[in-house]
Amino acid sequence: MLFKNAKIVLENQIIELGFLKVEGTKITKIGEGKCDEPGIDLQGSWILPGFIDVHVHGGYGTDFETGTVAGYNNFAxxxxxxxxxxxLQAAVTNSIADNQKILKEFSNFMSQQNGLSQSRCLGAHLEGPFISPERKGAHELKLLMAPNIGIMEELVKLANNTIRxxxxxxDLQDGEFTKFLLSQNIIPSAGHSNMRASQFEADYQIGIRHITHLFNGMSGVSQHEPGLATAALLHDDVVVEVITDGIHIQPETLKLxxxxxxxxxxxVITDAMNAKGLPxxxxxxxxxxxxxxxxxxxxKGTSTLAGAGATYDYNVRFFLKTCGFSMTDLIKMTSINAAKQLQIFDQTGSIALNKLADLVILDKDLKVVKTISEGKIVFGE
Incomplete structure (x- = not known):
């Protein structure tokens, strides 16, 4: 499969007119200029590495809690x-009994999705139950609890090691929970917390380097009581999720x-829930x-945000329009940084020879024309 007459966004370079060849699941050739070989003429469209959403609950009628193997596949x-x-398919806070059912179904889906023509789920993102009642957002108060290694061990087993x-x-634990997650190769992410900025430092020293949807569900920036958002902004090596739909964070704060x-x-994340794509x-x-x-x-009946309804490409367009960065900077925030956090950058996350052909083709208005997942066209045939 050959794509030609495209603008190709590499990690540190843009090929203004070039071609890209895919064989099997991999990228096998990247070139500049016109190409006379038969192929798909993209007529100047962009080729970017496929987007990686590390925080999406669902959409199109399916989410983590309502999913079956068939439902998860439909979402993919x-x-x-x-x-x-x-x-990563994100979960809200559920009861232990519900988790036993949900995680079993999810692990079955994870074991059966290989080879299917769809986007690829890399695992689960558990958002709760180990969060602060003061910053719970759209989570059921009665189900919340302090971080608990014993319960986490049970969840890992139920999920058949698919929690990423x-x-x-x-701040509601003494560092041992953070150490446990790291020992299990699970990314620890601080969020839904009322902590002071100074409280973040102990876990930073242990190794936490990820923040869940910055500014949403956390203590903020204050001259007298600096919170988690302040700590996240102070550390250059801490990566922050940002919902760039213009609703969860206003444009001025996005620019900041x-x-x-x-x-x-x-x-860039969506935090989208099952109603995305529905009336x-x-x-x-x-x-x-x-x-x-x-x-x-x-x-219902409040102004409290409960997930999101915007698509990933919408968030990309809004963010780019608001902040005006380059396309090489864009792919860092939509693909490269996520791949590095997930420790899969050697396989995907950028356009390079012998990496997986995970690609998105965008028109001049940055709307999705085609999506290629591991060498298969999964949208826009």
Whole structure:
């Protein structure tokens, strides 16, 4: 499969007119200039590495809590239209009994998705139950608990080692929970926490380097009581998830985040829930009633945000329009940084010879034309 007459965004270079060849699952040739070989003429469209969403609950009628193997597969097929080629399926806080059922189904899906023509799920992102009641957002208060290694061990077993990230209030433990996650090759992510900035330092020394949806569900920036958001902005090597839909974070604050963290410190996420891609109306997020209007989702009868309704490509366009960075900086925040956090950058996350052909093709308005996952066209044939 050959793509030609395209603008190709490499890690540190843009080929203004070039071609790219895919054989099997891999990229086997990248060249500049016109190509006379038969192939797919992209007529000047962009080729970028496929987007990696490390925090998406669901969409198109499926989420972590309601998914079956068939439902998870349906989501993996539908999410390709957003340019996503890899993702973590995020869970909200669930009861232990519900987790026993959900995680078994999810682990079955994980073992059966190989070879299917769809975006690839890399595992689960548990957002809760180990979070702060003061910063719970759209999580059920009665189900919250302090970080607990014994319960986490049970969840890891139930999920058959498919949990890749856990969001937790790291100030509600003594560092041992963080050490346990790292020992299991699970990314520890601080979030939904009311901590002071100074409280973050102990776990930073242990090795935490990831922040869940910066500014949302956490103590903020204050001259008298600096919180988790302050700590996240102060450490250059701490990567922050950012929901760039213009609703969760206003444009001025997006500009501030970009100015401080730069392209090496940000991962664009959706935090999307099951109503993404569906009509406006009433839905459920876990056990909570929510209502969707446009791309905004709130707990029913309140103004509390409850996940999101925007697609990944929408978030990309809004962020780029707001902050005006280069395409080489964009791919750091949509692909490279996430791949590095997940320790898969040797396989994917950028366009390079012998890497997986995880690609998204965008038109001049940055709308998705085609998505290629591990060498297969999974959207836009």
């Amino acid at each position: 097929q539908k999410v390709a239209q957003e340019g996503i080629t890899k993702y 990230m856990v969001t937790y209030a790291s 985040i970009y100015k401080i963290k730069g392209p090496n410190g940000i991962i 406006d109306g009433d839905y459920k997020l876990g056990g909570l009633e929510v209502e969707k209007e446009g791309i905004k989702v709130v707990l």
